[in-house]
Amino acid sequence: MKRLRRIAKLVLLVIGWLLLTANALVFNNTTGWGLFLFYSGFLLVTLLSAAPSLKRVQLKTASVHYGQAGQVFTLPVEIKARRFWLPFFQVSLREDYAQGQQFFFYHGQKLQLHFPLVLNQRGRFEKPPLVLSGGDLFGMILKEQTRRLPSTLYVLPKEDSQGKKIGRKVQQQLTNQLFGEVLPQIKGYREYRFGDSRRQVDWKISARQRSLTIREQEVGQEIRPILLFWGQEGPDFEVALSRYYSMQKELPLxxxxxxxxxxxxxxxxxxxxxxxxxxxxxxxxxxWKNQDLLVFYPKMDAQLQGKVTEWRKQNRVTLYPLIEDKPSTSSSAHHGKQVMP
Structure with missing residues (x-):
């Protein structure tokens, strides 16, 4: 539609020039030739003023930008040009020019522009488009060019207030119970000797071997919890990811x-x-072996339960639901309670 309007304007300019030319030739008077010369001069100035190529405009921005979904991000862009002059010049992020910045009599000087973007969706966006347009002051001739910025925009998950609350709760638990704790590691097994503590007896192995067998333990290294986000696709995936992202920002770097x-x-x-x-x-x-695994998940299902059973054999596991507001009391292995191997 815009291109058709520009073509229509050019056609009208040409038709007007042809009519004035015919009028001057037919009537051959001072008024006719005066109008012809004035219109021809106006047409020549209009064409010359819109002659510089938009390819001369140079765009510069950072190679990587970070924003957050649900917030307004300001994209900085530097422009400059050599041997360039336009009566009217505009830079826009959208083809309808709703986010455009206009300049009159731009002669290629360096400018720092800032474009606000509303980030609605998480993800990675390569080479955002920028629309350059320019022409004469009267809008008779207008040309435009779409350029791709050499930049990547990373849109992070939305900020979630519930996730922050979970993060503060987890941080308190780590401080009081888990963080920096030294856990014993199993060195091996041997037969029971008089004086050994019965707490070291491994009753399952003892039953198989039909003799008391104890676990020999050695002091392990000081360990830190490992956070796991269970990223199963589903209707609550994006909410859970946003909640986990906000939660982990509350924990130590x-x-x-x-x-x-x-x-x-x-x-x-x-x-x-x-x-x-x-x-x-x-x-x-x-x-993982002999670790504190803190598992954050949208909802419990058979697949996650199977993984928890596997991890539980050699680790201490703590589960945190990200979607349920009130934890269920039907399973003591869930909802932020420790599961010992």
């Missing part, structure tokens, strides 16, 4: 954490939260 999705990823940079995708088939997880 450097707390090890893994996102269990299509791939199992150790969180080393925030951009993983923008790119993270959930799983439909349970992924293969690392083999």
């Amino acid at each position: 450097g707390t090890p954490q893994y996102l269990l999705g299509q791939t199992v990823q150790l969180v080393e940079t925030e951009r993983l939260f923008a790119e993270f995708t959930g799983f439909t088939e349970v992924p293969t997880t690392p083999t």
Whole structure:
């Protein structure tokens, strides 16, 4: 539609020039030739003023930007040009120019522009488009060009107040109970000797061997909890991810954490939260041993219960539901209670 309007304007300019030319030739008087010369000069100035190419405009911005879903992000862009002049110049993020910034008699000077963006969706967005347009002052001739900024925008999950509350609660629990605790590790097994504590007896192995067998333990290294986000796809996936993201920001920096999705990823940079995708088939997880695993999940199901049973054999497991407001009391293994191996 815009292109058709521009073509229509040019056609009208040409028709007007042809009519004035015919009038001057037919009547051959001073008035006719005066109008012809004035209109021809106006047309020539209009064409020359819109002649500079938009390709001369240089765009510069940071290679990586971070924003958060549900908030307004300001995209900074630097523009400049050499041997460039336009009576009317506009830079916009949208083709309808709703977010455009206009300049009159722009001659290529360096400008710092800022474009507000409402980030509605989490994800990674490559090379956002920028629309350059320019022409004469009267809008008779207008040209435009769409350019791609050499930048990547990472949109992180929404801020979640419930997630912050969970984070503060977890932080308090870590401070009081878990954080920095030294756990015993099993060194081996041997037969029971007089004077050994019965607490060291492994009753399952003793029953199989039909003799008392005890566990020999050694003091392990001081360990820190490992956070796991159970990223199963479902209607509550984005809410759970936003809640977990807000929760983990309340914990000490450097707390090890893994996102269990299509791939199992150790969180080393925030951009993983923008790119993270959930799983439909349970992924293969690392083999953790003698660790404190804090598992955050949307809802309990058979797949998660199976993984918890597997982890419980060699680790202490604590489960935190991210969606349920009031934890169920039907299972003592859930809802922030410890499960010992």
